Amino acid sequence: MAEDVDNQGAAVEAGQSQKVLLIVEDDESLARTLKRSFERRGYRVLTAQSHEEVLELLKTDSPGYAVVDLKLNGASGLSCVQTLHAHDEEMNIVVLTGFASIATAVEAIKLGARHYLAKPSNTDDIEKAFDKTEGDAEVELGARPTSIKTLEWERIHQTLADADFNISEAARRLGIHRRTLARKLLKRQVK
Incomplete structure:
Protein backbone atom coordinates (compact mmCIF):
# COMPACT_ATOMS: atom_id res chain seq x y z
CA MET A 1 0.00 0.00 0.00
CA ALA A 2 1.32 3.40 -0.92
CA GLU A 3 0.21 5.89 1.71
CA ASP A 4 1.79 9.30 1.46
CA VAL A 5 1.42 11.78 4.30
CA ASP A 6 4.00 14.42 3.34
CA ASN A 7 3.45 18.13 3.97
CA GLN A 8 0.79 17.59 6.64
CA GLY A 9 2.68 19.54 9.29
CA ALA A 10 3.00 22.76 7.28
CA ALA A 11 -0.75 23.31 6.98
CA VAL A 12 -1.41 22.28 10.58
CA GLU A 13 1.25 24.71 11.85
CA ALA A 14 -0.28 27.48 9.78
CA GLY A 15 -3.61 26.83 11.50
CA GLN A 16 -5.34 25.73 8.29
CA SER A 17 -7.36 22.60 7.89
CA GLN A 18 -5.67 20.74 5.08
CA LYS A 19 -7.67 19.14 2.29
CA VAL A 20 -7.09 15.38 2.22
CA LEU A 21 -7.18 13.75 -1.22
CA LEU A 22 -7.12 10.07 -2.07
CA ILE A 23 -5.85 9.12 -5.53
CA VAL A 24 -6.88 5.60 -6.57
CA GLU A 25 -4.77 4.91 -9.65
CA ASP A 26 -2.80 1.83 -10.74
CA ASP A 27 -0.59 3.78 -13.15
CA GLU A 28 2.24 4.75 -10.80
CA SER A 29 3.54 7.49 -13.08
CA LEU A 30 0.17 9.22 -13.34
CA ALA A 31 -0.48 8.79 -9.61
CA ARG A 32 2.91 10.33 -8.79
CA THR A 33 2.31 13.27 -11.17
CA LEU A 34 -1.15 13.97 -9.73
CA LYS A 35 0.17 13.61 -6.18
CA ARG A 36 2.89 16.20 -6.70
CA SER A 37 0.56 18.60 -8.45
CA PHE A 38 -2.09 18.43 -5.73
CA GLU A 39 0.52 18.72 -2.96
CA ARG A 40 1.68 21.98 -4.54
CA ARG A 41 -1.92 23.16 -4.21
CA GLY A 42 -1.95 22.41 -0.48
CA TYR A 43 -3.57 18.97 -0.38
CA ARG A 44 -2.39 16.10 1.78
CA VAL A 45 -2.38 13.24 -0.71
CA LEU A 46 -2.90 9.53 -0.07
CA THR A 47 -2.56 6.97 -2.85
CA ALA A 48 -3.97 3.51 -3.44
CA GLN A 49 -3.76 1.12 -6.36
CA SER A 50 -6.70 -1.18 -5.60
CA HIS A 51 -10.00 -1.52 -3.78
CA GLU A 52 -8.25 -3.48 -1.02
CA GLU A 53 -5.81 -0.61 -0.43
CA VAL A 54 -8.73 1.84 -0.29
CA LEU A 55 -10.36 -0.27 2.43
CA GLU A 56 -7.12 -0.24 4.43
CA LEU A 57 -6.70 3.54 4.10
CA LEU A 58 -10.25 4.19 5.26
CA LYS A 59 -9.45 2.49 8.57
CA THR A 60 -7.13 5.36 9.50
CA ASP A 61 -8.00 8.29 7.23
CA SER A 62 -11.12 10.04 6.02
CA PRO A 63 -10.35 12.01 2.86
CA GLY A 64 -12.70 14.73 1.72
CA TYR A 65 -11.69 14.31 -1.92
CA ALA A 66 -10.98 11.34 -4.17
CA VAL A 67 -9.86 10.77 -7.74
CA VAL A 68 -10.65 7.22 -8.85
CA ASP A 69 -9.46 5.59 -12.06
CA LEU A 70 -12.25 3.58 -13.68
CA LYS A 71 -10.01 0.64 -14.64
CA LEU A 72 -7.67 -0.65 -11.92
CA ASN A 73 -5.48 -3.55 -13.06
CA GLY A 74 -8.41 -4.98 -15.00
CA ALA A 75 -10.90 -4.43 -12.16
CA SER A 76 -13.55 -1.75 -12.08
CA GLY A 77 -12.94 1.38 -10.00
CA LEU A 78 -16.70 1.69 -9.53
CA SER A 79 -16.47 -0.52 -6.44
CA CYS A 80 -14.03 2.04 -4.98
CA VAL A 81 -16.52 4.83 -5.71
CA GLN A 82 -19.25 2.88 -3.94
CA THR A 83 -17.03 2.18 -0.92
CA LEU A 84 -15.82 5.79 -0.66
CA HIS A 85 -19.36 7.17 -0.91
CA ALA A 86 -20.59 4.72 1.73
CA HIS A 87 -17.71 5.83 3.99
CA ASP A 88 -18.59 9.54 3.59
CA GLU A 89 -21.56 10.73 1.54
CA GLU A 90 -20.09 14.25 1.42
CA MET A 91 -16.79 13.14 -0.16
CA ASN A 92 -16.06 14.84 -3.50
CA ILE A 93 -15.34 11.90 -5.79
CA VAL A 94 -14.19 12.34 -9.39
CA VAL A 95 -13.87 9.35 -11.71
CA LEU A 96 -11.02 9.66 -14.21
CA THR A 97 -10.90 7.28 -17.16
CA HIS A 115 -18.07 14.14 -11.67
CA TYR A 116 -16.69 11.92 -14.44
CA LEU A 117 -13.72 13.05 -16.55
CA ALA A 118 -12.14 11.44 -19.61
CA LYS A 119 -8.35 11.24 -19.79
CA PRO A 120 -6.31 13.17 -20.46
CA SER A 121 -7.42 15.56 -17.71
CA ASN A 122 -5.12 17.77 -15.69
CA THR A 123 -5.14 18.98 -12.11
CA ASP A 124 -7.10 22.11 -13.06
CA ASP A 125 -9.86 19.98 -14.65
CA ILE A 126 -10.05 17.74 -11.59
CA GLU A 127 -10.12 20.64 -9.13
CA LYS A 128 -12.90 22.33 -11.14
CA ALA A 129 -14.82 19.06 -10.98
CA PHE A 130 -14.42 19.01 -7.17
CA ASP A 131 -15.90 22.51 -6.97
CA LYS A 132 -18.81 21.67 -9.24
CA THR A 133 -21.40 20.26 -6.86
CA GLU A 134 -24.56 21.06 -8.81
CA GLY A 135 -25.68 20.36 -12.34
CA ASP A 136 -25.92 23.05 -15.00
CA ALA A 137 -29.25 23.15 -16.85
CA GLU A 138 -27.75 25.74 -19.22
CA VAL A 139 -24.99 23.47 -20.54
CA GLU A 140 -24.88 23.51 -24.33
CA LEU A 141 -26.29 20.48 -26.06
CA GLY A 142 -24.06 19.02 -28.74
CA ALA A 143 -25.19 20.07 -32.19
CA ARG A 144 -23.47 17.09 -33.77
CA PRO A 145 -24.99 13.63 -33.58
CA THR A 146 -22.83 10.92 -32.09
CA SER A 147 -20.52 9.33 -34.65
CA ILE A 148 -20.59 5.65 -35.50
CA LYS A 149 -17.05 5.32 -34.16
CA THR A 150 -18.14 6.78 -30.81
CA LEU A 151 -21.16 4.48 -30.67
CA GLU A 152 -18.92 1.52 -31.51
CA TRP A 153 -16.47 2.51 -28.77
CA GLU A 154 -19.25 2.89 -26.20
CA ARG A 155 -20.61 -0.56 -27.13
CA ILE A 156 -17.13 -2.09 -26.90
CA HIS A 157 -16.49 -0.46 -23.53
CA GLN A 158 -19.86 -1.51 -22.12
CA THR A 159 -19.24 -5.08 -23.23
CA LEU A 160 -15.73 -4.98 -21.73
CA ALA A 161 -17.13 -3.71 -18.43
CA ASP A 162 -19.84 -6.41 -18.47
CA ALA A 163 -17.12 -9.02 -19.08
CA ASP A 164 -14.99 -7.68 -16.19
CA PHE A 165 -12.47 -6.35 -18.74
CA ASN A 166 -11.73 -9.86 -20.03
CA ILE A 167 -10.83 -9.24 -23.68
CA SER A 168 -11.49 -12.81 -24.85
CA GLU A 169 -14.95 -12.88 -23.28
CA ALA A 170 -15.79 -9.38 -24.56
CA ALA A 171 -14.73 -10.38 -28.10
CA ARG A 172 -16.94 -13.48 -27.89
CA ARG A 173 -19.92 -11.35 -26.74
CA LYS A 187 -6.11 2.45 -31.32
CA ARG A 188 -8.35 4.12 -28.74
CA GLN A 189 -5.97 3.78 -25.80
CA VAL A 190 -5.58 7.05 -23.86
CA LYS A 191 -2.73 7.47 -21.40
Missing part, protein backbone atom coordinates in the same frame (compact mmCIF):
# COMPACT_ATOMS: atom_id res chain seq x y z
CA GLY A 98 -9.40 6.56 -20.53
CA PHE A 99 -12.38 4.29 -21.24
CA ALA A 100 -15.22 6.81 -21.04
CA SER A 101 -18.71 5.64 -21.87
CA ILE A 102 -22.21 6.82 -21.11
CA ALA A 103 -22.98 3.62 -19.20
CA THR A 104 -20.03 3.92 -16.81
CA ALA A 105 -20.60 7.66 -16.36
CA VAL A 106 -24.20 7.03 -15.31
CA GLU A 107 -23.18 4.24 -12.93
CA ALA A 108 -20.37 6.31 -11.41
CA ILE A 109 -22.79 9.15 -10.63
CA LYS A 110 -25.39 6.74 -9.24
CA LEU A 111 -22.73 5.22 -6.96
CA GLY A 112 -21.72 8.59 -5.53
CA ALA A 113 -19.21 10.28 -7.84
CA ARG A 114 -19.67 14.02 -8.24
CA LEU A 174 -19.30 -8.81 -29.51
CA GLY A 175 -18.98 -11.55 -32.13
CA ILE A 176 -15.51 -10.46 -33.28
CA HIS A 177 -12.08 -12.04 -33.17
CA ARG A 178 -10.04 -11.40 -30.02
CA ARG A 179 -7.15 -9.88 -32.03
CA THR A 180 -9.55 -7.50 -33.79
CA LEU A 181 -10.81 -6.29 -30.42
CA ALA A 182 -7.26 -5.95 -29.09
CA ARG A 183 -6.31 -3.81 -32.12
CA LYS A 184 -9.36 -1.58 -31.64
CA LEU A 185 -8.46 -1.12 -27.97
CA LEU A 186 -4.88 -0.17 -28.85
Whole structure:
Protein backbone atom coordinates (compact mmCIF):
# COMPACT_ATOMS: atom_id res chain seq x y z
CA MET A 1 0.00 0.00 0.00
CA ALA A 2 1.32 3.40 -0.92
CA GLU A 3 0.21 5.89 1.71
CA ASP A 4 1.79 9.30 1.46
CA VAL A 5 1.42 11.78 4.30
CA ASP A 6 4.00 14.42 3.34
CA ASN A 7 3.45 18.13 3.97
CA GLN A 8 0.79 17.59 6.64
CA GLY A 9 2.68 19.54 9.29
CA ALA A 10 3.00 22.76 7.28
CA ALA A 11 -0.75 23.31 6.98
CA VAL A 12 -1.41 22.28 10.58
CA GLU A 13 1.25 24.71 11.85
CA ALA A 14 -0.28 27.48 9.78
CA GLY A 15 -3.61 26.83 11.50
CA GLN A 16 -5.34 25.73 8.29
CA SER A 17 -7.36 22.60 7.89
CA GLN A 18 -5.67 20.74 5.08
CA LYS A 19 -7.67 19.14 2.29
CA VAL A 20 -7.09 15.38 2.22
CA LEU A 21 -7.18 13.75 -1.22
CA LEU A 22 -7.12 10.07 -2.07
CA ILE A 23 -5.85 9.12 -5.53
CA VAL A 24 -6.88 5.60 -6.57
CA GLU A 25 -4.77 4.91 -9.65
CA ASP A 26 -2.80 1.83 -10.74
CA ASP A 27 -0.59 3.78 -13.15
CA GLU A 28 2.24 4.75 -10.80
CA SER A 29 3.54 7.49 -13.08
CA LEU A 30 0.17 9.22 -13.34
CA ALA A 31 -0.48 8.79 -9.61
CA ARG A 32 2.91 10.33 -8.79
CA THR A 33 2.31 13.27 -11.17
CA LEU A 34 -1.15 13.97 -9.73
CA LYS A 35 0.17 13.61 -6.18
CA ARG A 36 2.89 16.20 -6.70
CA SER A 37 0.56 18.60 -8.45
CA PHE A 38 -2.09 18.43 -5.73
CA GLU A 39 0.52 18.72 -2.96
CA ARG A 40 1.68 21.98 -4.54
CA ARG A 41 -1.92 23.16 -4.21
CA GLY A 42 -1.95 22.41 -0.48
CA TYR A 43 -3.57 18.97 -0.38
CA ARG A 44 -2.39 16.10 1.78
CA VAL A 45 -2.38 13.24 -0.71
CA LEU A 46 -2.90 9.53 -0.07
CA THR A 47 -2.56 6.97 -2.85
CA ALA A 48 -3.97 3.51 -3.44
CA GLN A 49 -3.76 1.12 -6.36
CA SER A 50 -6.70 -1.18 -5.60
CA HIS A 51 -10.00 -1.52 -3.78
CA GLU A 52 -8.25 -3.48 -1.02
CA GLU A 53 -5.81 -0.61 -0.43
CA VAL A 54 -8.73 1.84 -0.29
CA LEU A 55 -10.36 -0.27 2.43
CA GLU A 56 -7.12 -0.24 4.43
CA LEU A 57 -6.70 3.54 4.10
CA LEU A 58 -10.25 4.19 5.26
CA LYS A 59 -9.45 2.49 8.57
CA THR A 60 -7.13 5.36 9.50
CA ASP A 61 -8.00 8.29 7.23
CA SER A 62 -11.12 10.04 6.02
CA PRO A 63 -10.35 12.01 2.86
CA GLY A 64 -12.70 14.73 1.72
CA TYR A 65 -11.69 14.31 -1.92
CA ALA A 66 -10.98 11.34 -4.17
CA VAL A 67 -9.86 10.77 -7.74
CA VAL A 68 -10.65 7.22 -8.85
CA ASP A 69 -9.46 5.59 -12.06
CA LEU A 70 -12.25 3.58 -13.68
CA LYS A 71 -10.01 0.64 -14.64
CA LEU A 72 -7.67 -0.65 -11.92
CA ASN A 73 -5.48 -3.55 -13.06
CA GLY A 74 -8.41 -4.98 -15.00
CA ALA A 75 -10.90 -4.43 -12.16
CA SER A 76 -13.55 -1.75 -12.08
CA GLY A 77 -12.94 1.38 -10.00
CA LEU A 78 -16.70 1.69 -9.53
CA SER A 79 -16.47 -0.52 -6.44
CA CYS A 80 -14.03 2.04 -4.98
CA VAL A 81 -16.52 4.83 -5.71
CA GLN A 82 -19.25 2.88 -3.94
CA THR A 83 -17.03 2.18 -0.92
CA LEU A 84 -15.82 5.79 -0.66
CA HIS A 85 -19.36 7.17 -0.91
CA ALA A 86 -20.59 4.72 1.73
CA HIS A 87 -17.71 5.83 3.99
CA ASP A 88 -18.59 9.54 3.59
CA GLU A 89 -21.56 10.73 1.54
CA GLU A 90 -20.09 14.25 1.42
CA MET A 91 -16.79 13.14 -0.16
CA ASN A 92 -16.06 14.84 -3.50
CA ILE A 93 -15.34 11.90 -5.79
CA VAL A 94 -14.19 12.34 -9.39
CA VAL A 95 -13.87 9.35 -11.71
CA LEU A 96 -11.02 9.66 -14.21
CA THR A 97 -10.90 7.28 -17.16
CA GLY A 98 -9.40 6.56 -20.53
CA PHE A 99 -12.38 4.29 -21.24
CA ALA A 100 -15.22 6.81 -21.04
CA SER A 101 -18.71 5.64 -21.87
CA ILE A 102 -22.21 6.82 -21.11
CA ALA A 103 -22.98 3.62 -19.20
CA THR A 104 -20.03 3.92 -16.81
CA ALA A 105 -20.60 7.66 -16.36
CA VAL A 106 -24.20 7.03 -15.31
CA GLU A 107 -23.18 4.24 -12.93
CA ALA A 108 -20.37 6.31 -11.41
CA ILE A 109 -22.79 9.15 -10.63
CA LYS A 110 -25.39 6.74 -9.24
CA LEU A 111 -22.73 5.22 -6.96
CA GLY A 112 -21.72 8.59 -5.53
CA ALA A 113 -19.21 10.28 -7.84
CA ARG A 114 -19.67 14.02 -8.24
CA HIS A 115 -18.07 14.14 -11.67
CA TYR A 116 -16.69 11.92 -14.44
CA LEU A 117 -13.72 13.05 -16.55
CA ALA A 118 -12.14 11.44 -19.61
CA LYS A 119 -8.35 11.24 -19.79
CA PRO A 120 -6.31 13.17 -20.46
CA SER A 121 -7.42 15.56 -17.71
CA ASN A 122 -5.12 17.77 -15.69
CA THR A 123 -5.14 18.98 -12.11
CA ASP A 124 -7.10 22.11 -13.06
CA ASP A 125 -9.86 19.98 -14.65
CA ILE A 126 -10.05 17.74 -11.59
CA GLU A 127 -10.12 20.64 -9.13
CA LYS A 128 -12.90 22.33 -11.14
CA ALA A 129 -14.82 19.06 -10.98
CA PHE A 130 -14.42 19.01 -7.17
CA ASP A 131 -15.90 22.51 -6.97
CA LYS A 132 -18.81 21.67 -9.24
CA THR A 133 -21.40 20.26 -6.86
CA GLU A 134 -24.56 21.06 -8.81
CA GLY A 135 -25.68 20.36 -12.34
CA ASP A 136 -25.92 23.05 -15.00
CA ALA A 137 -29.25 23.15 -16.85
CA GLU A 138 -27.75 25.74 -19.22
CA VAL A 139 -24.99 23.47 -20.54
CA GLU A 140 -24.88 23.51 -24.33
CA LEU A 141 -26.29 20.48 -26.06
CA GLY A 142 -24.06 19.02 -28.74
CA ALA A 143 -25.19 20.07 -32.19
CA ARG A 144 -23.47 17.09 -33.77
CA PRO A 145 -24.99 13.63 -33.58
CA THR A 146 -22.83 10.92 -32.09
CA SER A 147 -20.52 9.33 -34.65
CA ILE A 148 -20.59 5.65 -35.50
CA LYS A 149 -17.05 5.32 -34.16
CA THR A 150 -18.14 6.78 -30.81
CA LEU A 151 -21.16 4.48 -30.67
CA GLU A 152 -18.92 1.52 -31.51
CA TRP A 153 -16.47 2.51 -28.77
CA GLU A 154 -19.25 2.89 -26.20
CA ARG A 155 -20.61 -0.56 -27.13
CA ILE A 156 -17.13 -2.09 -26.90
CA HIS A 157 -16.49 -0.46 -23.53
CA GLN A 158 -19.86 -1.51 -22.12
CA THR A 159 -19.24 -5.08 -23.23
CA LEU A 160 -15.73 -4.98 -21.73
CA ALA A 161 -17.13 -3.71 -18.43
CA ASP A 162 -19.84 -6.41 -18.47
CA ALA A 163 -17.12 -9.02 -19.08
CA ASP A 164 -14.99 -7.68 -16.19
CA PHE A 165 -12.47 -6.35 -18.74
CA ASN A 166 -11.73 -9.86 -20.03
CA ILE A 167 -10.83 -9.24 -23.68
CA SER A 168 -11.49 -12.81 -24.85
CA GLU A 169 -14.95 -12.88 -23.28
CA ALA A 170 -15.79 -9.38 -24.56
CA ALA A 171 -14.73 -10.38 -28.10
CA ARG A 172 -16.94 -13.48 -27.89
CA ARG A 173 -19.92 -11.35 -26.74
CA LEU A 174 -19.30 -8.81 -29.51
CA GLY A 175 -18.98 -11.55 -32.13
CA ILE A 176 -15.51 -10.46 -33.28
CA HIS A 177 -12.08 -12.04 -33.17
CA ARG A 178 -10.04 -11.40 -30.02
CA ARG A 179 -7.15 -9.88 -32.03
CA THR A 180 -9.55 -7.50 -33.79
CA LEU A 181 -10.81 -6.29 -30.42
CA ALA A 182 -7.26 -5.95 -29.09
CA ARG A 183 -6.31 -3.81 -32.12
CA LYS A 184 -9.36 -1.58 -31.64
CA LEU A 185 -8.46 -1.12 -27.97
CA LEU A 186 -4.88 -0.17 -28.85
CA LYS A 187 -6.11 2.45 -31.32
CA ARG A 188 -8.35 4.12 -28.74
CA GLN A 189 -5.97 3.78 -25.80
CA VAL A 190 -5.58 7.05 -23.86
CA LYS A 191 -2.73 7.47 -21.40
